[in-house]
Amino acid sequence: MSLSTHVLDSVQGRPAEGVPVRLDKGDRLVGTGATDQDGRLRDWLPDGEPGRGVYRLTFDTAAYFSDLGVKAFYPEVVITFVVDEPDAHYHVPLLLSPFAYSTYRGS
Template identity: 60%
Template sequence: MSGLSTHVLDAVTGKPAAGIRVALFRATDGEIAAADTNTDGRVPELLPGPIDAGNYRLSFDTGSYFETLGTETFYPEVSISFVVDDPDAHYHVPLLLSPFAYSTYRGS
């Protein structure tokens, strides 16, 4: 299985963060894909199939998410840059989110 997926967990509520707009950018091409997280906080196939080697960035519209909750946030957007070195691999980039902190890792 190759391609790119992501998911967002709201660390304050301990629940998936649904409805967050996620955009994928490639350094050489600009925005190449976008989707909203589903009710499980996931975008299971933001970019299905092989993903070309190169530098990429995921942008999460966290400001709109927290606005709908009526919650102040320090991070209106979270951007995660990463490198694809194996086009045949699957890349999963999770985001653990709270209004004043976030973390990420390369998932499986």
């Protein structure tokens, strides 16, 4: 099982580098990281994570936009999703702007 994400800044038309991200399962912190120069976060979780269950990805968009000097409406984006196939790869992209966001299950 693996989990990756890709954050794209749709206003600037480029990857969102340095977005702090955390993954939780219930009240348990599973992992943290920040997006790389390509806006990606991959190979960042301990072995065996995530297993089956409901997970929550939290993107610290306030920190990202603050570093750019941009006022934003959403201080964080939280995406809750279900892992029901532990051997599958899960990719959760985020398209981001200061006043809107979108996500989908990627491949």
